[in-house]
Amino acid sequence: MTATDSSAWPEAPPPPSAPLVELRHVTAAFENQVVLQDVNLAIQAGESVAIIGESGCGKSVLLKLLVGLLAPVEGEVLWDGRPLHRLRREELIRLRLQVGFVFQQSALFDSLTVLENIALGLRVHRLCAPEEIVPRVRQRLHDVGLSEQVLSKRPAELSGGMRKRVAIARALALDPQVMLYDEPTTGLDPIMTDVINRLIAQTHQRRRLTTLIVTHEMRTVFSCTQRVLLLYPRSRLPPGQSQILYDGSPEGLRQAADGRVRQFIEGRADPRLLEEAEE
Template sequence: MTSQNVQPNNSRSTEIELRNVSQSFGDQHVLRDVSLSVKKGETMVLIGESGCGKSVTMKLMMTLLEPSSGNVHWMGRPVEDYSPQEFQKERLRFGYLFQGAALFDSLNVFENVAFGLRQNQDLSESDIGQIVIERLREVGLPDSVCLKKPVELSGGMKKRVGLARALALTPDVIFYDEPTTGLDPIMSDVINELILQIRSHRPVTSIVVTHDMRTVQKVADRVAMFYPLIRLQPDESQIVFEGTSFDAFNSDDPRVHQFVRGEAGERIQELAV
């Protein structure tokens, strides 16, 4: 199964949008005047060198960070316009797969997947159990894994349990932070296939941060490449590419070409400095 890499349907509503967003941490400037929109139902993949602001962008989209300047919009509405009750309800539409799965070590697999349901839903234990089993099966894990602790799981199994937990509340938007990092090529492809299967089974919007070009080629509807501010002129956009993965791999911009093909080029000279 592969992404079709078709041009996004511009008639679809915008799920999440950053408008002229900048982010700094003290004297460290990470994002500068970034504008980016994600359409409802599409898979947007964010790529770029380490430290160029990809994960920060994802956290801003989720409002885990507040921008230094600019605005975040959900479904066309500024986040700051939501009442506290509306904000909490909207946040529950988001699922998040952390880079390291971020499972609770003291809880077994069942309790990890059930955690959000117990915190945010008024459900019977019977209903919670049914949802947990369904979500584990959806990511290809057997019922027998339920009583295992995270320490007993392989890296790939931890990722899948984390994904099952993200799916438990039936999110409309899923954020994937480096979903294949630390996995062997086969398990990486399993995760990529799960991303595609989840999208095919439900009308979900996906935002993926990755350095894995196989993930980019397989799952992306649209790709945005960020570039470190230190390498840009003051008037240059920090997003140096936005389009399909096919276009990214055929870009004549040397910055994009070198990154997606893993070619050091003149950057090798920096090692001698």
């Protein structure tokens, strides 16, 4: 699958009547700075969505909001129509077990082996019988293209691409319905970036997941997603304008009427576009 192979894009599912997850008029702050303001967003079950934008615009904050790792200052986050903040503790735990989260730096435990890292959630939440844990870990390693030879290794002994695949295997060990990826190809070379992109796309299709990817890599956008959202820093927008400058198909990005969208995807620094945005 390549960035220009549009025939390889996953086919978008027909939209159901209600979103799986929704943000309604959400304002959120990080380190005492408001980064998202009055954001509205709806994700349908089965969608594969990329969230792009420059550093500091609130992409990673948005992911944390979706799983309750960060609470909005205003507005609400809903799953299947139910406000996240109204869920009881046991309901929130059940929801999080349905969501696999792959962190930007993989977030593996250095003191644990690969086997122990992948099995951790299964053991803590007792999701399967003890004798089933190792076979499931082996299967998830196979799913991400790693051999059993890495089971006894620790993260420091692995390459960056291998650590990323272990992180994906750990998220998949819980058999989630939703996968969230925070900059999944950061620090990887172009070859390994394509490997991870193929893995994300194949995992989405084979498991019929809902997938959200925060990324700055346009290769990831074009090879893994059906829909893309471009977030813009609230500090550079006039009052009342949405931070989501673009919400549509990947192939429509280059034809977007808003010059700020083209500026971002083409990687250009053009002050005139910023001046136009302020007029």
